[in-house]
Amino acid sequence: MTESQEVATRGSAGTHAKSHEDEVVLRPPVDIFEDADGITVQADLPGVSKDRLSIQADRNGLLIEAEAAIDMPAGMEALYADVHSTRYARSFVLSGELDPGRIDANLKDGVLTLRIPKRLEFRPRRIEVTAG
């Protein structure tokens, strides 16, 4: 359960909005869960294609940035909007037993799934007791 504290948000809006100060950055909703082999992060990124998605991971953290591309007819005027931006950003602190070098990423229908495996030595191992 210690991971729940470590895999905490770093206040994505604060740290990453600086370079685009006047831009609204959306914080995509995520699900994060853990099993014996690693942690899975799933993020809703509607409108994002593979080439507009950037995932950076190192020993310290994970940064997900993306830009949605929405086809719009020329000269369209807004009537109503729940979504006020096309930029997404969210970041997390990774803990030491996770291996950022072997992250597997998959994007389908606007849902990003990241699989962050644990280093082998941190995976639980069943110890066989042999009868002597």
Added chain:
Amino acid sequence: MFGSLWSSFDTNFFDEFRRPDGEYDTPTTRSAWPAGIRAVRRGTFPPVNVGTTPDQVEVYLFAPGLDPKGLDLSIQQNLLTISGHRSIGADANADYYRRERFEGDFRRVISLPDDVDPDRVEAGYREGVLRISVKRREAARPRQIEVK
């Protein structure tokens, strides 16, 4: 390109169409502005944007991870209804730290401008965005009037 298009779109949303707080049914609302009768709580899934051109009305639903075949879309006069179910396939054996993504049944009703033609609707689902285009009736389009 999309960025710049969206920017102008975005500015419009903020400057011209910024809704008074009363539009959202929040507990802290002090505004005397009435909410739309079909307005929903902020954060309701899926978020919706609606834009118009003289020819058509475009509705965008930001609904990632859906099977478009399971969506139920209907239009009656100018009232567009979208309903469906989103299943995110939660893993029963995993320990969750965060569950922020929507799961379950959803339904949104959007009241479009009165001049839309319910017989000419197109819908497409791409990268998690459902786009519905509804044409407007000819008579509603702006027409140049010649001065004789």
